Amino acid sequence: SAVISQKPSRDICQRGTSLTIQCQVDSQVTMMFWYRQQPGQSLTLIATANQGSEATYESGFVIDKFPISRPNLTFSTLTVSNMSPEDSSIYLCSVVGGRGADTQYFGPGTRLTVL
């Protein structure tokens, strides 16, 4: 299985600032995704992180608000820009491929609170 780490594990931020979340995998993977889990809610897909090209965003999510990088097959970042309290959520990365084959594995998540 793939082992995924996320940094930071949690943060408390002021409105108007930006936070970059890192996702590191211990093996090369085919696909990486970013999800959001708002308090008491299920997971919603934000975007697919594409290596070497722009991420593919789901309806309701835009690059200016959630810029994503994926410089190689084991690492991706998600930035939450110009934060507001409504951005308070758990942000999770997930991966498919590599040692995990077709199984989708999730990172532990980053708990973000915006004041």
Add this chain to the structure above:
Amino acid sequence: TQLLEQSPQFLSIQEGENLTVYCNSSSVFSSLQWYRQEPGEGPVLLVTVVTGGEVKKLKRLTFQFGDARKDSSLHITAAQPGDTGLYLCAGVRGSGYALNFGKGTSLLVTP
């Protein structure tokens, strides 16, 4: 729009009881996964079902995929406190990997 509807949303039962969680949709999925999530952690995959009518067993957990691949159920026999957690169903449409999640069923099993 929620593609997958899960029920019940909350469930509190005594140790030893049986329970069933349902995941329903009007859409057809190429596969459906069940995950369990504990506080402070990401979802952990329990099972993937692919074929309509498929039944998979994982110890005391039985998963079924509907014949039309639009719905699924998770049955737990003789629940234990260690089964406590958030159970999520998630479906894949078409040939991609992006998951559509249900809202989850929060299960509490008390001794």
